[in-house]
Amino acid sequence: MKRSFLISVALLSLASALLYWTVPGKRTDIPVIYWVTQDDENKRATVAAFQQWMADEHLPPVELRIDNTNQEPTKKLVQGLSGVGSDIMDLYGYEADLFPATGMIQDVTEDAKRLGFSPAATYPALAPDFIINGRQFGFPRNAGVSLNWINRGTFAKYHVPEPPMRWTMDEFEALGKKFVAAANPPGTRERIYFTNLVPREQLRRGLGLANYNETSTRCTLDDPRNVQILERVRRWTVEDHLIPSREEGEAMAADISGDGSMFSHFTSGRFAMIYVGQWALIILRPRGTFQLRAVEPAIDGFVNTDMGGGAVSVYARSKHLEESVRFLQFLTSPHFNNLIARIADGLPPVPKYAETEEFLRPAAHPNEWGTAAVFAEEARTTGITMSKSPFVLQSILYRVEKELTETMVSGRMTAAEAAKAMGDRLNAEIQLRIDHDPALRKLYDQRVAIQRQIDARRAAGKPVPAAWINDPFHLAYYRAHGWLEKEATP
Amino acid sequence: MSGLGQRGSPRRRLVSGIAFLLPNILGFAAFTLVPLVMSFGIAFTDWDTLRHNIFRHETLRFVGFENFSWLFHHPDFLHYLSNTFFLMLGLPFAIAGSLGAALLLTRVSHRPVARRGAFIFATLFLTGSGLLLRLGGMSQVGVWFIFGVLAAVSLVAGVLTGGSVYRTLFYLPNFTAGVATFVLWKKLYNPSGPINAALGPVLDGFASVVRSAPGLFSWGVPLACGVVATALTLWQLWRLRQHWDDATAGTVSVVTGLLMLAVPVGLQLHWFGLSAVTAVGGPLGVVLIGAVLILKRPRRWGPVCARDAGLSAEIALALGLVPLLTLLAVGVTWGSQLPALAAVGLPAPNWLGDYDWAKPAIMIMGLWAAIGSNNMILYLAGLSNIPPELYEAADMDGASPLQRFWHITWPQLAPVTFFIGVMGVIYGLQGGFEMARVMTKGGPAGSTTTLSYFIYIEGFETGRLGYASAAAWVLFALVFILSLLNFRFGNRSAND
Numbered sequence: 007m008k009r010s011f012l013i014s015v016a017l018l019s020l021a022s023a024l025l026y027w028t029v030p031g032k033r034t035d036i037p038v039i040y041w042v043t044q045d046d047e048n049k050r051a052t053v054a055a056f057q058q059w060m061a062d063e064h065l066p067p068v069e070l071r072i073d074n075t076n077q078e079p080t081k082k083l084v085q086g087l088s089g090v091g092s093d094i095m096d097l098y099g100y101e102a103d104l105f106p107a108t109g110m111i112q113d114v115t116e117d118a119k120r121l122g123f124s125p126a127a128t129y130p131a132l133a134p135d136f137i138i139n140g141r142q143f144g145f146p147r148n149a150g151v152s153l154n155w156i157n158r159g160t161f162a163k164y165h166v167p168e169p170p171m172r173w174t175m176d177e178f179e180a181l182g183k184k185f186v187a188a189a190n191p192p193g194t195r196e197r198i199y200f201t202n203l204v205p206r207e208q209l210r211r212g213l214g215l216a217n218y219n220e221t222s223t224r225c226t227l228d229d230p231r232n233v234q235i236l237e238r239v240r241r242w243t244v245e246d247h248l249i250p251s252r253e254e255g256e257a258m259a260a261d262i263s264g265d266g267s268m269f270s271h272f273t274s275g276r277f278a279m280i281y282v283g284q285w286a287l288i289i290l291r292p293r294g295t296f297q298l299r300a301v302e303p304a305i306d307g308f309v310n311t312d313m314g315g316g317a318v319s320v321y322a323r324s325k326h327l328e329e330s331v332r333f334l335q336f337l338t339s340p341h342f343n344n345l346i347a348r349i350a351d352g353l354p355p356v357p358k359y360a361e362t363e364e365f366l367r368p369a370a371h372p373n374e375w376g377t378a379a380v381f382a383e384e385a386r387t388t389g390i391t392m393s394k395s396p397f398v399l400q401s402i403l404y405r406v407e408k409e410l411t412e413t414m415v416s417g418r419m420t421a422a423e424a425a426k427a428m429g430d431r432l433n434a435e436i437q438l439r440i441d442h443d444p445a446l447r448k449l450y451d452q453r454v455a456i457q458r459q460i461d462a463r464r465a466a467g468k469p470v471p472a473a474w475i476n477d478p479f480h481l482a483y484y485r486a487h488g489w490l491e492k493e494a495t496p
Numbered sequence: 497m498s499g500l501g502q503r504g505s506p507r508r509r510l511v512s513g514i515a516f517l518l519p520n521i522l523g524f525a526a527f528t529l530v531p532l533v534m535s536f537g538i539a540f541t542d543w544d545t546l547r548h549n550i551f552r553h554e555t556l557r558f559v560g561f562e563n564f565s566w567l568f569h570h571p572d573f574l575h576y577l578s579n580t581f582f583l584m585l586g587l588p589f590a591i592a593g594s595l596g597a598a599l600l601l602t603r604v605s606h607r608p609v610a611r612r613g614a615f616i617f618a619t620l621f622l623t624g625s626g627l628l629l630r631l632g633g634m635s636q637v638g639v640w641f642i643f644g645v646l647a648a649v650s651l652v653a654g655v656l657t658g659g660s661v662y663r664t665l666f667y668l669p670n671f672t673a674g675v676a677t678f679v680l681w682k683k684l685y686n687p688s689g690p691i692n693a694a695l696g697p698v699l700d701g702f703a704s705v706v707r708s709a710p711g712l713f714s715w716g717v718p719l720a721c722g723v724v725a726t727a728l729t730l731w732q733l734w735r736l737r738q739h740w741d742d743a744t745a746g747t748v749s750v751v752t753g754l755l756m757l758a759v760p761v762g763l764q765l766h767w768f769g770l771s772a773v774t775a776v777g778g779p780l781g782v783v784l785i786g787a788v789l790i791l792k793r794p795r796r797w798g799p800v801c802a803r804d805a806g807l808s809a810e811i812a813l814a815l816g817l818v819p820l821l822t823l824l825a826v827g828v829t830w831g832s833q834l835p836a837l838a839a840v841g842l843p844a845p846n847w848l849g850d851y852d853w854a855k856p857a858i859m860i861m862g863l864w865a866a867i868g869s870n871n872m873i874l875y876l877a878g879l880s881n882i883p884p885e886l887y888e889a890a891d892m893d894g895a896s897p898l899q900r901f902w903h904i905t906w907p908q909l910a911p912v913t914f915f916i917g918v919m920g921v922i923y924g925l926q927g928g929f930e931m932a933r934v935m936t937k938g939g940p941a942g943s944t945t946t947l948s949y950f951i952y953i954e955g956f957e958t959g960r961l962g963y964a965s966a967a968a969w970v971l972f973a974l975v976f977i978l979s980l981l982n983f984r985f986g987n988r989s990a991n992d
Contacts, residue, residue, distance in 0.1 A: 252849055
């Protein structure tokens with residue numbers, strides 16, 4: 007028995023050693039770096055372009071491998087904080103806020119200056135997505151705004167006029183009702199909707215309201231303007247059926263999971279419009295030739311669109327920091343930008359590549375002509391990144407806002423109650439964070455003092471310095487209304 | 497054998513033994529004991545992964561009971577705790593299902609040949625019914641899934657193998673990978689999936705029946721529910737009086753038996769719009785009066801039993817009676833609205849997408865999983881331990897099958913039922929994570945977020961390990977209290 011036991015231990019040890027020595031990094035002298043992203047045709051083309059760029063730049067060879075098994079945010083976080091994160095990571099949504107805050111993302115400010123991938127290389131409006139407290143933590147691998155994609159064939163089928171490029175919420179409601187009435191005669195089994203969703207944050211911004219105040223020290227979702235938007239959303243969902251409720255959305259998801267369901271219903275005509283970025287073309291192109299247009303979301307007041315991009319960041323404990331940072335430099339190269347322009351994975355991160363004929367009027371896709379120019383123009387003019395606060399994690403904002411909106415739409419609370427609950431819960435969250443974190447408390451106190459000055463100046467009708475404002479929406483809003491001090495206006 | 501065991505010096509044997517145990521001990525220490533102790537410590541700190549990790553070495557702060565205090569002031573926590581308890585309401589049905597499965601399997605394995613004709617008939621009947629429903633307009637998916645596959649395969653196979661296939665089929669949920677099962681159920685629950693395809697025509701038919709006699713249903717449903725609820729309540733009161741008189745129930749048991757009636761009555765009063773004081777105070781007052789009326793009665797055989805005699809039986813009964821009475825209270829309160837709902841048609845539920853249906857949907861799935869679980873095995877073992885002479889005596893006295901079950905099987909299985917009940921409560925408190933993660937992401941509007949999923953969100957999405965640990969230890973405290981009850985009353989019951 008003892009002999010068997012010892013033999014087992016020896017065999018297992020040997021197997022572990024063999025496994026260790028067969029990992030790619032041990033088998034070769036070439037550094038191997040891992041990139042956490044989707045494993046698809048476009049990403050594999052990116053890897054090939056990277057290798058080509060390294061060769062063209064006469065840089066030492068590096069093997070770039072895609073790691074698509076660790077994309078889940080929690081896995082990335084836990085692995086990163088345990089010291090075993092992948093060298094390069096795609097960061098989406100709240101990750102771009104959370105991960106750098108933990109310290110697991112490499113500060114690449116100096117490398118960016120040295121290698122030419124500083125914020126100046128991309129769209130200025132994108133900077134808040136990868137610049138935190140003046141330090142750079144990544145670089146976008148694409149850019150873009152979300153707009154309403156229009157399936158022109160669906161509108162033509164029901165003899166309903168297409169929406170204009172810029173429209174108000176009342177116009178949206180009127181046209182939506184007309185469309186839904188035409189597309190859903192009595193006895194219709196499968197309901198047809200005007201659009202898949204409306205962007206609540208952009209609707210609120212249109213009325214001059216952001217998630218937070220100018221210094222991001224207070225959640226302002228308890229404002230009456232949010233009540234107004236929530237009531238609209240409830241009416242459009244429950245009474246007018248312009249957009250599906252969560253229940254109806256689940257029903258439509260049928261056997262198709264994720265975003266695929268949305269595109270299937272768009273191409274089959276069950277959604278007249280879908281609200282999504284330009285990357286939609288990656289999915290739409292293989293599904294056929296559809297006559298497409300892109301228009302702004304219907305917004306009252308201050309016209310704005312949701313600007314964002316997939317940022318790529320470097321893990322702070324990467325064993326190949328220099329090679330990983332080189333990948334961020336590669337994102338500014340013609341190799342990469344032309345590839346993005348060709349596959350239509352949003353706008354290329356370097357704006358000048360969005361001006362090429364290949365991007366604006368792809369020869370193989372004349373049905374899309376005109377849409378790329380709209381996306382590029384909106385990114386330059388109306389795009390604003392999401393409002394974030396250092397005192398609240400975005401994941402918590404998403405969860406609270408989504409849960410309470412769903413609760414309100416299902417009739418379990420009024421819009422006013424939902425808005426108040428959003429404000430109360432998120433402001434309680436701010437209080438909790440600053441109570442536990444002395445550094446945050448200090449920052450909070452500083453910003454609250456600035457906020458008082460902003461409020462005083464605004465009450466007196468005086469302009470304020472741009473440097474006082476942290477929220478990207480408020481900055482754009484103040485700028486548009488001429489409320490910034492002259493010297494701070496670009 | 498003894499010679500083998502005594503080879504070598506005692507010290508050498510000790511070292512060998514420890515060497516064999518060491519991998520397990522090390523694994524337990526590394527992955528269970530140390531994290532357990534650490535999590536207890538973390539619960540009293542402000543550990544936040546944003547600030548306390550290998551990249552940022554900020555000092556941990558001892559915060560005493562602050563995490564626990566904040567937990568109970570947080571609306572989410574109480575909401576999710578209530579979700580957890582709500583999902584546990586399915587437990588009695590799961591226990592009943594397990595018992596039913598065990599009883600059926602016992603019968604099938606005893607007399608496979610005698611039942612063969614009945615099985616073949618049932619198979620043909622169900623398959624034929626499926627075909628008729630298909631001809632009647634039901635969707636193909638629903639018909640074939642529900643009748644064609646399940647009925648035909650399971651019944652015919654059962655006939656051919658004399659019950660062993662049934663045992664395997666019933667036990668199937670227990671050895672099927674959880675996530676795969678949840679994905680499968682997600683497909684089944686799809687609004688246009690097989691379950692709704694089968695339900696649609698049934699609901700349409702029922703709606704037309706309700707529409708044909710709306711008056712009857714508007715008062716008939718509440719009345720029927722009220723009558724059944726009253727009958728069950730009176731039966732329980734009669735039962736308690738009998739047990740008290742026979743000295744098989746002590747003071748604590750009688751009060752417990754009365755308190756279980758107070759829960760649905762209190763809910764009923766609350767749904768009728770009475771104040772919280774009335775809804776709580778009213779039933780408690782009635783319990784008090786009932787207790788006085790019963791407990792002051794002289795015992796037939798003198799005061800010979802302990803105060804908590806029969807308590808395990810009362811708790812086991814409560815697991816079934818309280819949810820049933822609560823459901824009847826729902827019928828009394830909202831049954832009259834049935835005609836109004838039927839007037840516009842009764843749509844099949846959007847199981848996982850609707851706030852009101854998501855929790856019941858998960859309960860139903862849990863019921864399916866629980867029927868063929870280890871509970872069924874425990875019941876099978878319990879049934880085999882019942883002395884056959886008890887049944888023989890009952891047969892000689894001319895007892896009916898129902899009387900045999902009620903007076904022999906059920907009391908004999910009381911310790912098993914109690915054990916299963918308490919273990920079910922423990923698992924119920926800890927459960928719900930995989931289902932929430934895979935099927936609903938805790939939605940809609942947080943309706944399926946359980947405590948375990950909440951702990952995960954707080955620990956790994958929000959990063960507040962201190963807070964998540966505090967929630968985990970509150971959960972542990974709940975489990976611990978119920979485990980104490982198990983040791984206190986379950987053992988006594990088993991030894992009675």
